[in-house]
Amino acid sequence: MDLDDRKAKILRAIIQNYQETGEPVGSRTISKYSDLNLSSATIRNEMADLEEMGLIVQPHTSAGRIPTDKGYRLYVDELMEAKDQEVTEMKDFLIQRVDRVELLLKQMAKLLAMNTNYATMITGPSYNNTKLKFIQLSGMGDHKLLAVIVVEGNIVKNTILDLDRDIEPQDLLSLNLLLNSNLNGLTLNEINLGIVKDLEEQAGEFGGLVRKILNAVADAIRNDGGMQIYTSGATNIFKYPELSDGQTASELIHTLEEKDQLRDLVKQSLDEDGKEGIQVYIGEEMPVQTMKDCSVVTANYELGGGIRGTIGIIGPKRMDYVKVMDTLKTLMAQLDILFRPVVEEPEDERGE
Amino acid sequence: MDLDDRKAKILRAIIQNYQETGEPVGSRTISKYSDLNLSSATIRNEMADLEEMGLIVQPHTSAGRIPTDKGYRLYVDELMEAKDQEVTEMKDFLIQRVDRVELLLKQMAKLLAMNTNYATMITGPSYNNTKLKFIQLSGMGDHKLLAVIVVEGNIVKNTILDLDRDIEPQDLLSLNLLLNSNLNGLTLNEINLGIVKDLEEQAGEFGGLVRKILNAVADAIRNDGGMQIYTSGATNIFKYPELSDGQTASELIHTLEEKDQLRDLVKQSLDEDGKEGIQVYIGEEMPVQTMKDCSVVTANYELGGGIRGTIGIIGPKRMDYVKVMDTLKTLMAQLDILFRPVVEEPEDERGE
DNA sequence: TGTTAGCACTCTACATAAACGAGTGCTAAC
DNA sequence: GTTAGCACTCGTTTATGTAGAGTGCTAACA
Numbered sequence: 103m104d105l106d107d108r109k110a111k112i113l114r115a116i117i118q119n120y121q122e123t124g125e126p127v128g129s130r131t132i133s134k135y136s137d138l139n140l141s142s143a144t145i146r147n148e149m150a151d152l153e154e155m156g157l158i159v160q161p162h163t164s165a166g167r168i169p170t171d172k173g174y175r176l177y178v179d180e181l182m183e184a185k186d187q188e189v190t191e192m193k194d195f196l197i198q199r200v201d202r203v204e205l206l207l208k209q210m211a212k213l214l215a216m217n218t219n220y221a222t223m224i225t226g227p228s229y230n231n232t233k234l235k236f237i238q239l240s241g242m243g244d245h246k247l248l249a250v251i252v253v254e255g256n257i258v259k260n261t262i263l264d265l266d267r268d269i270e271p272q273d274l275l276s277l278n279l280l281l282n283s284n285l286n287g288l289t290l291n292e293i294n295l296g297i298v299k300d301l302e303e304q305a306g307e308f309g310g311l312v313r314k315i316l317n318a319v320a321d322a323i324r325n326d327g328g329m330q331i332y333t334s335g336a337t338n339i340f341k342y343p344e345l346s347d348g349q350t351a352s353e354l355i356h357t358l359e360e361k362d363q364l365r366d367l368v369k370q371s372l373d374e375d376g377k378e379g380i381q382v383y384i385g386e387e388m389p390v391q392t393m394k395d396c397s398v399v400t401a402n403y404e405l406g407g408g409i410r411g412t413i414g415i416i417g418p419k420r421m422d423y424v425k426v427m428d429t430l431k432t433l434m435a436q437l438d439i440l441f442r443p444v445v446e447e448p449e450d451e452r453g454e
Numbered sequence: 455m456d457l458d459d460r461k462a463k464i465l466r467a468i469i470q471n472y473q474e475t476g477e478p479v480g481s482r483t484i485s486k487y488s489d490l491n492l493s494s495a496t497i498r499n500e501m502a503d504l505e506e507m508g509l510i511v512q513p514h515t516s517a518g519r520i521p522t523d524k525g526y527r528l529y530v531d532e533l534m535e536a537k538d539q540e541v542t543e544m545k546d547f548l549i550q551r552v553d554r555v556e557l558l559l560k561q562m563a564k565l566l567a568m569n570t571n572y573a574t575m576i577t578g579p580s581y582n583n584t585k586l587k588f589i590q591l592s593g594m595g596d597h598k599l600l601a602v603i604v605v606e607g608n609i610v611k612n613t614i615l616d617l618d619r620d621i622e623p624q625d626l627l628s629l630n631l632l633l634n635s636n637l638n639g640l641t642l643n644e645i646n647l648g649i650v651k652d653l654e655e656q657a658g659e660f661g662g663l664v665r666k667i668l669n670a671v672a673d674a675i676r677n678d679g680g681m682q683i684y685t686s687g688a689t690n691i692f693k694y695p696e697l698s699d700g701q702t703a704s705e706l707i708h709t710l711e712e713k714d715q716l717r718d719l720v721k722q723s724l725d726e727d728g729k730e731g732i733q734v735y736i737g738e739e740m741p742v743q744t745m746k747d748c749s750v751v752t753a754n755y756e757l758g759g760g761i762r763g764t765i766g767i768i769g770p771k772r773m774d775y776v777k778v779m780d781t782l783k784t785l786m787a788q789l790d791i792l793f794r795p796v797v798e799e800p801e802d803e804r805g806e
Numbered sequence: 807t808g809t810t811a812g813c814a815c816t817c818t819a820c821a822t823a824a825a826c827g828a829g830t831g832c833t834a835a836c
Numbered sequence: 837g838t839t840a841g842c843a844c845t846c847g848t849t850t851a852t853g854t855a856g857a858g859t860g861c862t863a864a865c866a
Contacts, residue, residue: 128829141839146830164829164846238602240590248610250590250602258600260610336711340704351700352692355707359688480858493810498859516817516858 103155112148113157114181117169121420126166171385178382178423208332215335218426220417221358225368226330229253229323230290231408237281239274251319255409261322290323331361342418353392363390368412371400380427385419397421401430406441455507464500465509466533469521473772476695478518523737530734530775555609560684567687570778572769575716578682581605581675582642583760589633591626603671606759613674642675683713694770705744715742720764723752732779737771749773753782758793
């Protein structure tokens with residue numbers, strides 16, 4: 103059996119209605135509120151077909167129908183139609199260029215959560231493709247060495263190394279010179295084994311130290327070894343009864359709080375990269391078990407200068423995919439406009 | 455009517471029993487499980503008195519009694535008895551001295567949440583009383599200046615300043631020297647107007663710049679102007695039915711997520727400073743409306759070198775105050791041991 | 807005078823049953 | 837192919853009854 107135009111319309115009507123009410127939708131409702139001008143009986147026949155095709159189900163015999171994961175999938179892939187809507191003005195927020203990437207991200211997450219009424223997450227940027235601007239080593243006494251690393255976009259990171267002994271100021275000076283003249287302008291990815299080895303040799307007696315420093319630098323830039331994730335609007339899930347019962351809500355919020363599993367999700371999303379950079383996971387498609395009653399829409403953002411990350415919106419399976427995807431697209435576009443003509447003056451971040 | 459010994463024992467029994475079960479406790483229960491050897495009828499008479507005194511209430515006519523806020527207050531202030539208990543071993547966690555304060559704090563919050571089964575919060579430290587170790591200025595080109603600030607305890611902060619023009623390397627060098635020779639060893643609080651003015655004069659043509667730098671430094675150290683708060687274990691509240699219904703849970707988690715109101719709470723807690731540095735807020739005593747079904751126990755921690763903050767445990771009003779307060783005390787003591795013998799450079803070694 | 811046994815009473819929680827209604831599938835007629 | 841009609845299903849609501857926990861009060865007891 104194939105999905106003719108009428109069936110598609112009915113499926114779309116069911117999904118949209120269910121989106122608004124959260125209640126199973128019956129044949130009479132569709133008959134009355136759609137522009138198909140068909141009696142409920144006809145709708146019923148079609149619905150039986152749709153059910154046979156696995157696109158909708160009845161929660162129980164005498165109830166209306168709700169979409170299945172497969173139904174949502176079809177809708178997202180082929181049936182969605184852009185509906186006019188007030189493009190939410192985030193510009194005001196973003197325009198006041200926050201000077202810290204971290205803060206900007208948190209604000210974006212919060213803003214999106216308020217705008218959409220869903221939960222949101224956003225990863226801290228990865229700097230793997232960002233160019234090194236300079237490294238500055240300073241002795242701290244006490245056998246400790248402070249390394250401050252500045253990358254493109256004026257992001258500042260720092261790390262402290264424990265050494266066997268203190269280093270003489272003039273040695274420090276030449277080390278600084280050595281590192282900067284060799285690494286300046288390279289991205290983290292480009293600092294490979296070959297270069298490290300090369301530097302080690304040039305450094306002579308400080309070879310081991312150079313290696314140690316570079317490792318620490320790599321660690322620091324890789325954002326403390328683990329991907330940072332910020333979440334916001336977790337409590338929005340209480341707006342959707344199907345997610346509000348103790349068990350589900352607790353698990354869900356725990357997942358959002360712990361963030362470990364979100365990390366897996368983000369990794370997968372980075373691998374797949376859907377159309378227009380937007381990715382949709384529906385229910386059981388989700389790699390995260392505790393979120394199988396949810397859908398997640400993810401997008402990859404770019405702040406210019408190789409600073410990239412992922413942003414995600416988490417809601418019930420009946421989330422308003424059109425609105426969410428539009429909002430994300432708008433946001434991405436605005437980020438692009440704001441950060442594309444990088445006049446080399448944007449964010450800085452202070453390490454801790 | 456006054457609270458004689460027997461009434462006190464009964465009240466204590468009621469509170470402890472309610473703590474464990476979460477159910478209103480009846481006269482028969484007390485009669486059987488307490489060491490008073492009284493019949494339920496006698497207990498009933500006493501309970502009627504306790505109710506008249508406003509220490510306990512019946513949720514409804516044919517139910518047992520539960521403590522009121524006033525009852526809890528009396529218990530916390532006078533009736534609590536230390537019960538032997540496994541002092542939870544956090545040492546293992548803490549011993550692996552994380553070198554980033556932020557991470558340490560997050561870990562502590564998480565650990566406490568796991569140990570107590572309540573939600574926790576912890577403020578980032580304030581560095582107002584921490585001594586400056588050194589400041590390092592570096593030109594970044596493009597009219598930008600990077601200031602890296604290191605304070606006692608090897609906390610590193612940094613900030614970027616926008617200037618009218620770039621500064622010559624030798625000027626930078628003398629500025630660095632000027633700042634460090636004058637500010638080294640001072641706390642943020644000690645860097646007052648007088649010193650700033652003094653430095654400004656010494657700096658000659660760079661006077662304005664010095665002022666700008668010092669302001670930025672102060673901002674950076676003050677932790678971005680706002681108190682950082684980390685929370686953990688928010689989902690623990692679902693373990694307590696009285697907090698688990700949609701409305702309450704949602705509000706509570708929202709409060710924990712947003713943190714604004716927690717900030718007020720912390721401020722108040724810093725002002726009051728209860729006995730042994732521990733503060734207890736019960737129900738309606740709470741300055742935060744959304745937490746009026748909860749109790750919060752706060753303590754002020756110190757990591758040595760003037761690094762201070764507040765830690766708090768949020769649970770139902772029937773929380774195990776004894777355990778919570780013990781745990782906090784233990785933690786504080788362990789922090790003390792771990793951070794007290796901070797071996798500073800000799801010159802800094804004047805006890806505070 | 808303090809304690810206790812006994813009892814009537816209250817109120818919640820739970821179970822059962824009946825009534826309701828939304829929605830269906832099927833059939834027959836258009 | 838569409839639709840009206842109808843019997844049927846099943847969850848939701850409402851009413852009713854019952855069991856049990858716990859109380860307050862009274863009267864008897866030590």
